[in-house]
Amino acid sequence: MKKKSVKLKKKNLFFIVVFLLIVGGVIVYFLKPNVPLKLDVLESKEKTKETITDFENITYTKAIDYAEKQNLEVKASYDYSDTIEKDKIISGNIEENVLNIVVSLGSIPLDEFKEKQVNELGNVPIMMYHGIVNTTDNKYTGGNVDKDGYNRTSKAFSEDLEMYYKKGYRMIRLKDYIDGKIDVEMGYSPIILTFDDGNENNFKVIKKNEDGTLVFDENSAIGILEKFKKEHEGANVTATFFLTGDLCNQKEYNEDIMKWLVDNGYDIGNHTISHIDFTKINIEKTKYQVGALYQKLENIIPGKYVNIIALPFGSPYKKSHSNYQYILNGEYEGVEYHTEAALRVGWEAEVSPFNKTFDKTFLKRIRAYDNKGVEFDIEMNFKTLEKNRFISDGSMDLVTIPKNLEEKLGETNLKVVTY
Ligand SMILES: [Zn+2]
Known part of the structure; x- marks a missing residue:
């Protein structure tokens, strides 16, 4: 019985195989003209037709390739991930012909953070300059142009920029610092x-020029900053200029300069209409001094200035002063104004925006002057900063701090990394 059954099965199998061969042959015969012979050609054809809806875990190269074929612009940002391998996509979506992707940097490189002494609770220098004067007069200490060093020589300013750069400092916008966006x-x-x-x-x-472009004095602050920009490729060059009612003090060019500044990575803030001491005026005048200047800026560079005030003479010295709230919020000629941050004259570096004591409405600055390394001059401040400077983790999504500083950390929406 057993033997017979096996025989039968063998017979059946034979017929099945023959049948399949015939059917297969017929299919191949009919499809032949349409079926490419080489497998890789077939694959590449399929690729162009493929629609990717889920980008997670595909490679960066594949995503870029796909965007090219679909004529999509690519906007990539980067983030660390413990689950998605380096150079693979964490997430992606297509919006109006733009492929937005977040590319994985792999796991957070704690060892590298440690080695580079990353500390995003370290202090940040906000330098306070006034005039930049093209003089070689060395009557005063170092690069000071006056006794108290409020104005600085062009040469000293240029050397300051080189010194900051060599020490590993990179310029960022004041507004970004206030927002905790340290790029x-x-x-x-x-x-x-x-x-x-x-x-x-x-x-x-x-x-x-006839084409409307401005030519700046090469020894002015902008002249020096723009030269620095050319000499340091890829370096971010920026500064915030706090103007009074006299704007840029060049009647003929005031508006051109202001537009040029905001179009070229610089910012403009409020220094009151007539450089007033807020402790010597009443509430109505305070509102005028602040509100009218914002209106002036709004008229010339609508929406492109920063709502930040540099307090003339650094006054008041205390936020408890009765005028202070009107420096921050008020109404002038029926138009409301809001000041997001205020700068004092100060003497030393300010805390990190991630520090729980950070108060953007009362920020300290470093006076950019020379005094043989004492009384909070540039040299002294940068020496002090060596012990406690903000050192970036290179990511705008993380706040990386040494474990022992944890208790100094304020509230943040960013991911906190400690080591
Ligand atoms: Zn001033």
């Missing part, structure tokens, strides 16, 4: 430049 490469530190009073020598225009 600085891993291992480097942010620095902020500010200029008060709108001195002509900050952005002296020599001439305006």
Whole structure:
């Protein structure tokens, strides 16, 4: 019985195989003209037709390739991930012909953070400059142009920029610091430049070309900053200029300069209409001094200025002063104004925006002057900063801090990494 059954099965199998061969042959015969012979050709054809809806875990190269074939613009950002391998996509979506992807940087490189002494609770220097004067007069200490060092020589300012750079400081916008958006490469530190009073020598225009472009004095602050930009490829060059009612002190070019500044990575803030001491005026005048200047800026560069005030004379010295709330919020001629942050004259570096004591409405600055390394001059401050400077983790999504500083951390929406 057993034997017979096996025989039968063998017979059946034979017929099945023959049948399949015939059917297969017929199919191949009919499809032949349409079926490419080589397998890789078949695959590439399929690729162009493929629609990717879920980008997670595909490679960066594949995503870019796909975007090219679909004529999509690519906007990539990067983030660390413990689950998605380096160079693979964490998430992606298509919106109006733009492929937005978040690319994995792999796991958080704690060892590298440690080695580079990353500390996003370290201090940040906000430099306070006034006039930049093209003089070689060395009557005063170092690069000081006056006794108290409020104005600085062009040469000293240029050397300051080189010194900051060599020490690993990279310029960021004051506004970004306030918002906790510190876009600085891993291992480097942010620095902020500010200029008060709108001195002509900050952005002296020599001439305006026929095509409308401005030619700046190469020894003005802007002249020096733009030269620095050319000499340091890829370096972010920025500063915030705090103007009074006299704007850039160049009647003929005021509006051109202001537009040029905000179109070229610089910012403009409020230094009151007539450089007033807030402790010497009443509430109505306070509202005028602040509100009217915002309106002036709004008229010339609508929506492109920063709602930040540099307090003239650094006054008041205390936030408890009765006028302070009107520096921050008020109404002038029926138009409301809001000041997001205020700068004092100060003497030393300010805390990190992630520090729980951070108060953007009362920020300290470093006076950019020389005094042989004492009384909070530039040298002294940068020496102090060596012990406690903000050192970036290179990611805008993380706040990385040494474990022992944890208790200093304020509230944040960002991911906190400790080591
Ligand atoms: Zn001033």
